[in-house]
Amino acid sequence: MSDNVKEISREKSAALYAKAQTFFPGGVNSPVRAFKSVYGTPLFIKKGDGAYLWDADDNQFIDFCGSWGPLILGHNHPAVREKVMEVMQNGMSFGAPTALENELAELILGNNPFIEKIRFTSSGTEAVMSAIRLARGYTKRDKILKFEGCYHGHTDSLLVKAGSGLVTFGETSSAGVPKSFADETIVIALNDKEALAQAFEDFKDQIATVIIEPVPANNGLLLQHKEFLQYLREICTANGTLLIFDEVISGFRVSFTGAAGLYQIQPDIITYGKIIGGGLPVGAYGASAQIMSNVSPEGPVYQAGTLSGNPVAMAAGIAQISELLKPGFYEDLSAKTEAFVNDITTFVNERNYPVNLTRIGSIFWFAFDTKETIRKAEDIDPQSMSKFKQMHFELLNRGVYFGPSGYEVGFVSAAHTTDLLNQAKQAIFDSLEVIFG
Ligand SMILES: *Cc1c(COP(=O)(O)O)cnc(C)c1O
Numbered sequence: 222m223s224d225n226v227k228e229i230s231r232e233k234s235a236a237l238y239a240k241a242q243t244f245f246p247g248g249v250n251s252p253v254r255a256f257k258s259v260y261g262t263p264l265f266i267k268k269g270d271g272a273y274l275w276d277a278d279d280n281q282f283i284d285f286c287g288s289w290g291p292l293i294l295g296h297n298h299p300a301v302r303e304k305v306m307e308v309m310q311n312g313m314s315f316g317a318p319t320a321l322e323n324e325l326a327e328l329i330l331g332n333n334p335f336i337e338k339i340r341f342t343s344s345g346t347e348a349v350m351s352a353i354r355l356a357r358g359y360t361k362r363d364k365i366l367k368f369e370g371c372y373h374g375h376t377d378s379l380l381v382k383a384g385s386g387l388v389t390f391g392e393t394s395s396a397g398v399p400k401s402f403a404d405e406t407i408v409i410a411l412n413d414k415e416a417l418a419q420a421f422e423d424f425k426d427q428i429a430t431v432i433i434e435p436v437p438a439n440n441g442l443l444l445q446h447k448e449f450l451q452y453l454r455e456i457c458t459a460n461g462t463l464l465i466f467d468e469v470i471s472g473f474r475v476s477f478t479g480a481a482g483l484y485q486i487q488p489d490i491i492t493y494g495k496i497i498g499g500g501l502p503v504g505a506y507g508a509s510a511q512i513m514s515n516v517s518p519e520g521p522v523y524q525a526g527t528l529s530g531n532p533v534a535m536a537a538g539i540a541q542i543s544e545l546l547k548p549g550f551y552e553d554l555s556a557k558t559e560a561f562v563n564d565i566t567t568f569v570n571e572r573n574y575p576v577n578l579t580r581i582g583s584i585f586w587f588a589f590d591t592k593e594t595i596r597k598a599e600d601i602d603p604q605s606m607s608k609f610k611q612m613h614f615e616l617l618n619r620g621v622y623f624g625p626s627g628y629e630v631g632f633v634s635a636a637h638t639t640d641l642l643n644q645a646k647q648a649i650f651d652s653l654e655v656i657f658g
Contacts, residue, residue, distance in 0.1 A: 269296030282622035295636025336507030345469035345494025346374030348504035356430035370598025372439030435480035442586035469494035499537030615652035
């Protein structure tokens, strides 16, 4: 750290964290929040507004975490806040249908040619779990195939990583997942057509579904070639296997219609989460009317939820999705992010720093110790994360908040003005100079 930059105070956060550790395992309610991969005590946040966050010690940050993706309009957007407050006047949950569910569904289905019917859940994990069950029920097959480096929430059968060998059964990546579950999950590398073809040969007529993040953004930003995704579409069709695009992070982010729209590829089932709830807990899965007719009570695939379609959460979704439908929304957001990322790329290239940035729409990622575009998980060097760790520390001290792990992507929101992005850029330049200069 250079002489004129002071380390931020974490006194109040540290006290809150100490107390939290008496309540929660690791002091948190979701693991990455514990700052295990970066320096210092986790910051306890007390307020967010626009592109800014404030922590318990009153440090102010330009935020690029955006609650891990949902806040595409920034924090505390007036349209979302006002709609939620209006709806809350009438009570918070009824366990009965409301017009708000129709309203959100109409906004989505009326502007998305890739799905005809939708079902709301309360999280991305739940949406994915339900989509997998639907695919299995529909195909009457048990096996599923996933890709190493794609995250699909914490459903048992998806907490599975690649074993050794080219085409393998997965190994559980969490204690508590029965081996017999992992045995139903095949795990292969991204961006590898041969491995995919081999898996379909080895498990002929057994694979119910292939699930992929079409824009893998939970383990770095591992952009796939459109051609690979097209091949995946074709091989699934040829084998009677349903293709699930897990668009919990890319949906409403890389375009209104997500990666399906961006790449113009029709999956069989799409899952959503994050942005769809405007910052409240909402997930969803959608498909053709024919596939969705298999879901209970119309069909035999059971799925339910006490708070599914909750009116307050629907209200937040309606307000946020309505903003996204305004003309030029994605073009503006993308252009701002592109300029921001290009300037940083120019900076690191001129100085020959071993940093490579990738971007799609308003998502970006810093890879260290490489100049290559990384497309599969195994090509990320774990050692390179020490550089991210340093950058994270330097950035916090300069008023910029990134998610506390080098495997996480950054998000630009509509609230990030060009002016704020220029400020953040300068902080990034100064931090990189401390690390590499
Ligand atoms: C965040 C995420 C999930 C899990 O969603 P939760 O709401 O955290 O349960 C699943 N899939 C993808 C692609 C995600 O980014």
